Amino acid sequence: MIYKNTEIHNAAHIYDGTEGIRMLRAPKNVYDKLERGQNADEDCTGVELRFVMKSDKVTLKMRSYKEGITSTFHVFYGGIQGGWSDHEVNRVLGTEMCEFIIEKNSEQKLLEDMTKEGNFPFSPSVVRIVFDRGYIELGDIIGDVEPPTVEMLPKKTLLCYGSSITHGSNAICYSNSWVSYLAKKLGVDCRNLGHSGSCLMEKEMVNYIANEKWDIAVLELGINALDWDDNEKIRSRVDYTVSAVAEKNPDKPIFVISPFYTREDFEGKTTAQNWRDIISDVVKKRNYKNVKYISGAELIDNMSLISADFVHPSIYGVEKICNRLYEHMKKCL
Template structure:
């Protein structure tokens, strides 16, 4: 049952102040989403189209694709104050300390100018020992940014990368107009929770968002936590999405889930690439293998959580497989890197726009010694910055695999 909350000046129930206007939330104000769903509360961005969502009822995928990593409002205005009402849905784990709150990043003419958050919202309370989920509804909230320069400017509000965000209302103290996409290069990226932004500090500091900013490209982030599994519907979403540059980061989730053996992996990668090429026959396409992750370098999955110190705020993951199982075709990160390298080399003979990047060039053994993965699988905020900077340098530099036509 939804909690009642009284209107106040900072609540989304409060009427607009005199001189303020409410702008309808429409597709031309949003970037980074492949689909928009009208809900009882407003507009819910999705990062997979409805047809893809209908083909898989996995709760992990449903949560990941509806979290707004890389999704942002973009508009031109002279407003000095902006308010955005949203209804968030966040995930908490029973018995564990609260997870970090979602952050909204405000950019003015491309520069980070403010950050904020909202209260209220829904909670999906997950019991990691049983897998059960308790849904606790809550009210919408408001994030407000004031003190913006009075000049005409482009404002971007990047939605939290780690929360589902339903957009309820946008209010400003001056009119708003949509900003055409223009001729900026569009980079379409697909990957796992690391690409999604797990443990990044804010939506513009996930490694893909940082790399896009450094590379001066327009990001569409299909990083799907726990769900980079070579699903055909994801390949079709990539195929059907207009883009100038494409990258896919494959591997860790297949080991995490212990989903397939080498016999299935190789044709699945070929099929995934074939599908993308149906819609993007000549687009620069970069295949990226997993970053260094000691627990799964030579040990197959599945990955299992260690809940022994969950109440103390520490969640670790361990590999539950046996290295000897590689002989039976079980996947490790080492096996996956070697096979991805071989597949790309084989295909590149007839596909000159296809390239391979070893994920250890983004984060390798030396990096792990300096910046270890806190839970054994996911990078921290500093490591996101390092990966994003290196990816931009390796992929977007002049002569790089994603340099694009302008270079």
């Protein structure tokens, strides 16, 4: 999506706010059908502004449009994290519209050498404004910019759908999420459709994912619906999700993850394991050649990897998820 000569990545719909535009990560027709995920869909975690600077500086006018909620953003030059001044000086969005100045990096040749050395899939000419959790209203983009060309971006895209753990909750910042880490390890771009507290596999969301353009998909299912006690409902939603996405994309690898290790597992309860058994059975019976089941309890397997909210992984748990998932995935890619 292009707005004011800037690519807005990981957003599917923009609309007018009070002082600028706001973004949704799913199309409006999907957003309208989400059972309890509209707030999460408005959250701009993983949304990026991408542009190539022609002028020496660009001014971004932005704010957070929900009271009591602030947000931050990170600056990357392609695959290279910006310096301390890009992150530690005036990068917090409050509810008042503020101006944020992005200065063109003068060491372009060194950035290009670093990109080659790191084998990063982005051109360092692409400035990426990566939003952390928050509700962003974009007031203006002032400066001479142009959107990146296809050649400046990764050739392949990873799409991830799931709970707050996929969304990046409690990873300290989005760039520390397992999704972000995994995309870097795979050398691909990323679409994050994690929906905190609301990954419920609605038909409209599933159909949207099935018809989107991506090369690899990870579907993290179940943890937001552990309170469902109707096994037929669970099986029906999981089966529709797996079959719809797989049949529309028969040549693309799809990885289906069941609930990660939970406090319920630690306390000897069987709710999460019931979901794992059903998801595993659905994948086994469907027997699609491009779909692999991975137990979430293998990716994170004990309470020491979970934070003090007793739900979300710690930053060390996030790293463990990424590394273990990568080991599963690389065998199939």
